Amino acid sequence: MGTVLLLLGYFIGEYYSPGAGFGGMALAFILWAFMAFVSYSSGDSILLLASRAKEVTPKVHQQLFNVVEEIKIAANLPKMPKIYIIDEEAPNAFATGRNPENSAVAVTAGLLARLNRDELQGVIAHEIGHIRNRDILFVTMAGVTLGAIVLISQIFLRSMFFMGGHSRRTRSRSDSGGGQLQLIMVAAAIILAILAPIMAQMLYFALSRKREYLADATSARLTRYPEGLASALEKISKSNVEMKTANKATAPMYIVSPFVKVRQKMASWSSTHPPTEERIRILRNMMHGANYVDYQNAYNEVKGKSASLIPPSALEDKEKVEVRQRGEKLSAENKKRQKRDLDDLIRTVNKFAFVVCACGLKMKVPPEFKDDKVKCPRCGRDNPIPAPEIIAAAEAASRARKRPK
Amino acid sequence: MIIAIVVVALIVILGAMLVGMYNSLVRLRNQVDNAWSQIDVQLKRRHDLIPNLVETTKGYMKHERETLDSVTNARARAMGAGSVGEKAEAETELGSALNRFMLVVENYPDLKANQNFLALQEELTSTENKIAFARQGYNDQVLFYNNKIQMFPSNILAGMFNFGKREYFEIEDRGEREAPEVKF
Numbered sequence A: 001m002g003t004v005l006l007l008l009g010y011f012i013g014e015y016y017s018p019g020a021g022f023g024g025m026a027l028a029f030i031l032w033a034f035m036a037f038v039s040y041s042s043g044d045s046i047l048l049l050a051s052r053a054k055e056v057t058p059k060v061h062q063q064l065f066n067v068v069e070e071i072k073i074a075a076n077l078p079k080m081p082k083i084y085i086i087d088e089e090a091p092n093a094f095a096t097g098r099n100p101e102n103s104a105v106a107v108t109a110g111l112l113a114r115l116n117r118d119e120l121q122g123v124i125a126h127e128i129g130h131i132r133n134r135d136i137l138f139v140t141m142a143g144v145t146l147g148a149i150v151l152i153s154q155i156f157l158r159s160m161f162f163m164g165g166h167s168r169r170t171r172s173r174s175d176s177g178g179g180q181l182q183l184i185m186v187a188a189a190i191i192l193a194i195l196a197p198i199m200a201q202m203l204y205f206a207l208s209r210k211r212e213y214l215a216d217a218t219s220a221r222l223t224r225y226p227e228g229l230a231s232a233l234e235k236i237s238k239s240n241v242e243m244k245t246a247n248k249a250t251a252p253m254y255i256v257s258p259f260v261k262v263r264q265k266m267a268s269w270s271s272t273h274p275p276t277e278e279r280i281r282i283l284r285n286m287m288h289g290a291n292y293v294d295y296q297n298a299y300n301e302v303k304g305k306s307a308s309l310i311p312p313s314a315l316e317d318k319e320k321v322e323v324r325q326r327g328e329k330l331s332a333e334n335k336k337r338q339k340r341d342l343d344d345l346i347r348t349v350n351k352f353a354f355v356v357c358a359c360g361l362k363m364k365v366p367p368e369f370k371d372d373k374v375k376c377p378r379c380g381r382d383n384p385i386p387a388p389e390i391i392a393a394a395e396a397a398s399r400a401r402k403r404p405k
Numbered sequence B: 001m002i003i004a005i006v007v008v009a010l011i012v013i014l015g016a017m018l019v020g021m022y023n024s025l026v027r028l029r030n031q032v033d034n035a036w037s038q039i040d041v042q043l044k045r046r047h048d049l050i051p052n053l054v055e056t057t058k059g060y061m062k063h064e065r066e067t068l069d070s071v072t073n074a075r076a077r078a079m080g081a082g083s084v085g086e087k088a089e090a091e092t093e094l095g096s097a098l099n100r101f102m103l104v105v106e107n108y109p110d111l112k113a114n115q116n117f118l119a120l121q122e123e124l125t126s127t128e129n130k131i132a133f134a135r136q137g138y139n140d141q142v143l144f145y146n147n148k149i150q151m152f153p154s155n156i157l158a159g160m161f162n163f164g165k166r167e168y169f170e171i172e173d174r175g176e177r178e179a180p181e182v183k184f
Helices: A002-016 A021-050 A062-075 A109-114 A117-132 A135-174 A179-223 A226-238 A260-264 A276-284 A292-303 A335-349 A388-402 B002-058 B065-080 B084-105 B115-150 B154-160
Strands: A053-055 A082-086 A093-099 A102-108 A353-356 A362-365 A373-375 A382-384
Touching (some): A002 A021, A002 A179, A021 A093, A062 A179, A093 A117, A093 A135, A102 A109, A109 A117, A109 A335, A117 A135, A117 A179, A179 A226, A179 A276, A179 A292, A276 A292, B002 B084, B002 B115, B002 B154, B065 B084, B084 B115
Parallel strands (some): A082 A102
Antiparallel strands (some): A093 A102, A373 A382
């Protein structure tokens, strides 16, 4: 992709003034470097901001913290990733951060409400797999290159439209000998400007899909339980709630494409994720073990062709990793309770206060509520509301206790 | 003259190699220690959780003194264990005592509805998982380190500076290899 970008710069440079091809290359590179710098230094905060994710304390969802810490140990990450919850009902998750030292995992409230412990573990292991394989940096850089290519092509094609004819005429008069060469250069620049974005996109999407498979394989290896991720993917893909905060730019970061339409469509060269159904089939085909080799074999079996998915160094790990048993019994799903848990979780993230009255009714008090007492709608008793300062102090205290570990 | 230079150069190169080898042995040994402390933290956490668990369940399980005692005793033994091998054995025992305990809990629906108990159960499950994952990491490190101190030429240095073999943290019971089946 970098080559495509530099070639594009070269031919456009040649087009504007013969011999300036390398100048064009340099300009394209500078533009790319600038974009790369911005997304390297603040890409994660932009993404978290765009998806309206909120950082949470262990008190909000202890299980999520436990699961992340388990996988952190399994993946041997140097530092615990920060944990964010996205205030959305659609089940989805993403990871971000340029390296394992500065990483973050974000999950939606809908995901937490729907998945059981094993499934959550599978999803978190997939995300931590992205962190450990440094996919985020990889995909971000590829995305930036794609962006730079599209930007340069657009500027070039538009400026051609307005003033292209003029510059060509003046040049052919001053330098008639190179006319033929000039024409070839012009043609190459135009063709490249049209084709480059398409080529770059195809490369980008293929890369993104391959990385998804790799993260799935890592998840199976870390948890030793491919079924967890498989059934999580099944639940996520069955959901038909649209994510409100996702857009085309952030889509490749999620575990499953956040768009319902894309999720249910067949794979094409323009999808960022492999078809979910296929990912589930591969995971369920891993009957002989949970190592990378087993994933590769299952992939070959399902796809009917072999592609080198996993870096050879990982395939050399011949150790047999046995699939473990299910961690907990699957409890009957209770839709109503699930909904209530989800609502409570979203309220906790949004700093609602919960007040339990003596009659047993649980009241949810929004943070805007100014009074220090709330009347119970069932029995009429007055209940004091813990002041937000107290809640904040308790949270800070629990955080301080956690730190010196 | 030339011979002297060659000899000096050889000595310097050899010295540098020895220093490098020694340093890599030290690094590996520290990695093993670090991996062990990861397990140790989680084992301590498990020991800390048990009195709480017993306290919470005591009121509900009046007729299960024996099960509760076996958990408490296994914990006491595990806390007193010294070497890695002893610890592994005592922890295996504690694990199976907890397993039996969780099976008994099945018969107490009231207990299973207790918020406090559910939180403890989640903590316990998580600690079991962390122990299992940390154990994988530790055993990998030990394998690496033991290979290094037994293979030529680093075994010479290891013998000179007392780099001893390390024990694996093995849990024999086949059923214990998995996290205990925690049921609701």
